[in-house]
Amino acid sequence: MARFFISNPIVSKQEIIVSGQEARHMRRVLRLKLGDKVDIFDGTGKEYRSEILRQGHQTLTLRILETTVPNRESPLTIIMGQSLVKGNKMDFIIQKATELGVSEVFPFVSSRSITCLDKERIEHRVNRWRRIAVESSKQCGRLIPLRIETVAKFDEVLERGSLATKKIILWEKGTRNLPSLFRERNATARLSESVYFLVGPEGGFSEEEIKRAEGTHFVPVSLGSRILRVETAGLSFVSILQYEWGDLR
Ligand code: SAH
Numbered sequence: 675m676a677r678f679f680i681s682n683p684i685v686s687k688q689e690i691i692v693s694g695q696e697a698r699h700m701r702r703v704l705r706l707k708l709g710d711k712v713d714i715f716d717g718t719g720k721e722y723r724s725e726i727l728r729q730g731h732q733t734l735t736l737r738i739l740e741t742t743v744p745n746r747e748s749p750l751t752i753i754m755g756q757s758l759v760k761g762n763k764m765d766f767i768i769q770k771a772t773e774l775g776v777s778e779v780f781p782f783v784s785s786r787s788i789t790c791l792d793k794e795r796i797e798h799r800v801n802r803w804r805r806i807a808v809e810s811s812k813q814c815g816r817l818i819p820l821r822i823e824t825v826a827k828f829d830e831v832l833e834r835g836s837l838a839t840k841k842i843i844l845w846e847k848g849t850r851n852l853p854s855l856f857r858e859r860n861a862t863a864r865l866s867e868s869v870y871f872l873v874g875p876e877g878g879f880s881e882e883e884i885k886r887a888e889g890t891h892f893v894p895v896s897l898g899s900r901i902l903r904v905e906t907a908g909l910s911f912v913s914i915l916q917y918e919w920g921d922l923r
Contacts, residue, residue, distance in 0.1 A: 675723075676704055677713045677812045679819065684716045690724060690736040697734050700726075719743055719901035725794050750920035751868035752912060753838060755831045757875035758789040759904050764897070767905050768803045772810035772820045774912045775920060779803075780823045782831040783831045784878030792919050796825050826885060829922075831872065832890045838870030844907050845874070845884055848894035855895055858919050869915055870923040871895075873908040 680697045692700065692714075700706045706726055714736065715868040719742055724736035754776050757766060758829075764781070771779060781800070791799065803822050811819035826834065835841050843856070872892065873881075878885075884894055897907060916922035 675711065675713050675877040676700075676706070677715065677815070679718045679808050679812055680714055682716065683718050684714070684722060684738075686738070688738055689727070690714055690722065690738060692736060693733045697732060698825065700734055701729070706734075707825070708809065711739070715811075715817050717818050718723060719747065723818060726844075734869070742819060744815075747818055748777070748916060748920045750775075750777045750915065751778075751838075753778045753780065753835065753868065753870040754908060754912065754921070755782055755835070755870065755872035756783055756908060757782055757873060758787050758791070759827065759875060762787055763801070763905055764803060765806055767908060768806045768820070770905075770909050771809045771912060772807050772816065773814045773868070774909065774922070775783040775816075775818055775916055776912055777806075777818075778821045778823065780831050780834055781825045782872075783802055783825060784828040784830055784875060784883060785880050788877060789875075793823075800824055829886070832878070832887055832892070835870035835890075837868070839867040840869045841890075842869065842895050843874075843887045844871060844890040844897060844911060845878065845879060845894040846896060846901055848896035849886075850895045851894055854915060855893070867919075869919070871908075871911060873904055873911075876904060905906065 680690065684690055699886060708726050711723060714724055720741055724737045724738050726734055727737040728735040745794040754771055756779055758781055768779060800822060807820040807822055870880045897911060
């Protein structure tokens with residue numbers, strides 16, 4: 675069943691009006707006709723099985739057949755502080771983070787970041803990542819698309835985590851390993867808790883950055899003895915977190 679995202683919460687119990695890009699996609703790309711059925715989600719956790727009732731010049735009117743609240747969002751809130759990376763690698767990271775159930779991505783620039791973009795290009799990139807997050811959410815069945823914050827500096831990204839119950843900075847020289855992290859938490863695990871973790875750029879974090887992070891209660895965690903690429907480090911950590919404390923089981 676084709677899925678579509680409507681960014682404004684659906685208030686009507688009967689009809690949904692679809693316009694803009696989603697309407698164009700329904701008509702021109704998928705060539706949907708009157709009576710065809712689609713699933714609509716609006717970011718509130720609900721899904722609306724609907725059928726196409728009317729076609730206007732630029733809009734489509736759908737009739738809601740059934741409203742459900744499927745259980746596809748992770749009970750564990752994972753926030754990924756992701757340093758900017760070269761080329762289009764971030765596109766891949768955003769897509770996979772969406773599939774794996776990350777709640778939010780905070781992109782940031784740190785002292786060894788190679789990518790330095792001007793304000794306009796940053797805005798352009800963030801919009802592009804947000805579109806990728808919505809497209810990926812449609813494909814993988816998510817009900818609440820992954821959110822993406824604007825790009826921050828390292829110190830700001832440290833502060834953004836103040837509400838998370840567990841704060842981790844992935845560091846190849848970290849003294850804490852995964853078994854010790856999970857041993858400590860599994861004793862008191864409550865799935866409603868949230869994990870905020872940071873992944874460094876290709877050049878890694880500086881020792882000074884690690885110290886500043888530790889000063890704001892981030893725990894440096896190592897993912898073993900090999901150096902992983904940025905995308906491998908973040909996405910494998912998310913998979914492990916989802917297995918231990920989330921819904922990948
Ligand atoms: N500058 C380093 C590696 C950077 S790898 C070097 O070349 O030696 C990019 C990022 O991935 C790191 O900043 C870290 O956040 C994460 N990472 C890579 N390998 C890791 C490991 N074994 N343990 C923890 N984090 C790792």
